[in-house]
Amino acid sequence: MTEDDRVAHPDGTSAPEARPGHTRLELRSLRTDQLRRALLLTGLSTIWPGLGLSLTRRRRTLGLVIVTLAVLGVILLGIVLMSGGVIEGAAQLATRRGLTLLLIGLIVGAIMWIGGILLTARETSGRRWSDRMRWGHRAFTALMVVLVAIPSVQAIRYVLITQSTYDKIYEPRYGGRGGPPSGPGNGADPWAAIPRVNVLLIGSDAGPDRTGVRTDSVMVVSVDTRTGDSTLVSIPRNLQNVPFPKTNPLNKIYPKGYDCGTECLMDAVWEEAARTRKNLFPADEAYPGWDTTREVVSEITGLKIDYSLVVNLQGFRSLVDAMGGVWINVQPDPGSPYDGIPIGGEIRNGYVRPGSVTGIIKPGYQKLNGEKALWYSRSRVGAADGDVSRMRRQRCMVNALISQANPFTMVTKFTDIMAVASDNVLMDIPQDDLPAFATLVNTMKKGNVRSVNINSITNVGRPNFPKIQAVVKQALATPHDDKAPTPSKTGSPTSSPTSSPTSSPTSSTTTTLEPITNTAESC
Structure with missing residues (x-):
């Protein structure tokens, strides 16, 4: 038997040599032992890149290099992910540069890993093995390659999907009006020079069965970057006479506010700019409806929308x-004849059309699926206070989503979330600012969440905009309260999912609408 008929032990020694005195049974046992060692070392190179290769005699140095590079790669990834928490670390990888480096690292790492498996198999293969042994080793090697290749390809696919999705949902902010946003800086505290960030959330009811876009819900989230305190300002969809800034072309048409009868409401501003009066806007403005809605909200609240x-x-x-x-604590709307939140419902001439309510979301602390979460946020049937309860529920939904962001779920449902986002989301947050916003979200989990209730301040038909702005300013100036509920304290179930659906993290039944309230207490 030659050198090729020997296989390295894990300790670096070689298998016993075949000598002329060996019987056929002894030779079979020897080659079986060689096969076991070959499978062991090939398996070790699968468990950790290059590990089995480092225990062979002729490729030991190369194996040690691969092992070392893999260790360094894992350490570097761990530092990135854990330096500011999993969410912030993932956001670092989600920047354009981060995704590029991650893609290169995954491709190179996969090549090294699979190459290490193949080299280990080659170095440990015996030339005088039987065909059955040789094909058994090859089949095992192929299986090990597949075990590494499948997750590697999937990880590379995730990177490509992430970049593709962001390219599709990101729309740079139009620079012709309003000036640049208050963007974050660099360093450990990207918001050090920015005391407050104002983000506008718009829920549109655009769809294949509808023409144009109506802003079904409009809300400003104003965040104190120091304390994480968030102030939610819901703009009533039926607010009238909303002001257009002087820089907006619609100001010339409606210099005293958006007033053309019963149809000129807040939820029609987008369409007024995007379709009806589109010819008034610059040709290079991609979304005049979006831009105008943002500008009108800024005029209403007195806040610069970043x-x-x-x-x-x-x-x-x-x-x-x-x-x-x-998870949401469902509470019936004040004065509602329904025992819970109605699903469906069509209002005609001030009355609910018989048979249009198709279901009820029963009261209690429970996990809502997408269908129920949508109706919880949108339903406006039955409440004595009309859109007031609807906007309260929308703020509760935002509060819950802030608190319940689960990194594990985001990973396991990644492709589903990306697919939904690519078709249904638009945003003007630059990709390279994502780490700063991840930091901000973590800070928000520790802060208070307040609501400004515009309906308690003014009549939506004859709004007092200076008064609205004064109350918004007062809410922003409210000091942080360490004893007040925060999203992290109220956003997850206090008992297991199998607990009684009537359990509730709060016992608030207050229906009196104050200008400024703690959002968590009303949820």
């Missing part, structure tokens, strides 16, 4: 399903 996010509400349903649902 960023905005538009979500198709039908897509919102799919997004909640992809995230695994959302």
